Amino acid sequence: MTATVLLVEDEEMLRVLLSEALSLIDLEIxxxxxxxxxxxxxxxxxxxxxxxxxxxxxxxxxxIELAEKIWHRWPHLPVIISSGNRVIRREKLPDNASFLRKPWSLEQLHQIVLHHLASE
Known part of the structure; x- marks a missing residue:
């Protein structure tokens, strides 16, 4: 069964890039x-x-507010938060969350996604 990822990104070019990058590892986006x-x-x-x-x-x-609502409603749903403008320290995140700083490499993206999916 293929994992399904909810991708939340307002910039169209980045949303398309992320979607294509994630489909390379056989994910439904x-x-x-x-x-x-x-x-x-x-x-x-x-x-x-x-x-x-x-x-x-x-x-x-x-x-961040979206992630907090998710953690409250679906505490086991992993969330990756990404930004090029802000940094979130690891200790401020639940165990099933990560921060991915932009710009990221395709390898970094795949590693962090696969890490969270393996923890399901």
Whole structure:
């Protein structure tokens, strides 16, 4: 069974790049343009195997607020938070979460995603 990843990224070019990069490791990708859209998608279509979210996005929620809502509602759902502008220290994250600093390499992306999927 293929894992399904919810990808939350407002920048179209990066969303397409991430989606293509993740499909290289045989993942099904569902894309959202905002954290608000992601919450609706999670409510309607959960279960997902993993959520990857940018921090800075349009709408009422940013990526950190989205992650906090996910951890409250689905505590076992892993979340990867990514940003080129902010840094989140590891000790501030739950065990099933990671921070991926932009710019990242394809190898870094694949490693962190596979790490979280192996922990399911």
């Amino acid at each position: 569902v894309c959202c343009r905002s954290a608000d859209e992601a919450m609706i998608t999670l409510e309607q279509a959960h279960p997902f195997s993993l959520v990857i979210t940018d921090i800075c996005m349009p709408g009422t929620l940013d990526g």
